[in-house]
Amino acid sequence: MKENNKEHLPDEIKPEEPEVFEEKFPKKEKDKKTIAQFKTTIIQSPFPPPELLEKYKEIDPSFPQKVLKMVEEEQKHRHKITERGQKFALVIGLGGLLTTLVLGIWGNPWVAGMVGFTSLATLVGAFLESRKSDK
Secondary structure, X not given: OOOOOHHHOOHHHOOOOOEXXXXXXXXXXXXXXXXXXXXXXXXXXOOOOHHHHHHHHHHOOOHHHHHHHHHHHHHHHHHHXXXXXXXXXXXXXXXXXXXXXXXXXXXXXXXXXXXXXXXXXXXXXHHHHHHHHHO
């Protein structure tokens, strides 16, 4: 298990020190117990929370605008890649169906069936995999 290495983090975003609760027992000093509580935040949105933007603003007033611009550019890039992937899927699907048609007309029904099944199975598998990763 990796230990949290705070030395590599910039000062501005170092994790907060844990709260320490101590209980001393009257017996001996060696019976002293320390309990520490760590807080972890997981962000599932492409936009950082307002509190983090405020901390960035304390460092440099232009940072929040730069961060939001980066998020918007990343979103545009992802949409472009998705659109390109859909176009390639359409070309692959139509190419597979056209090949299946040509092979069927030329009297190769088994090969046509295999090519048709493979191209459709590939597209359906990719579609289902993308749906699973979206969830």
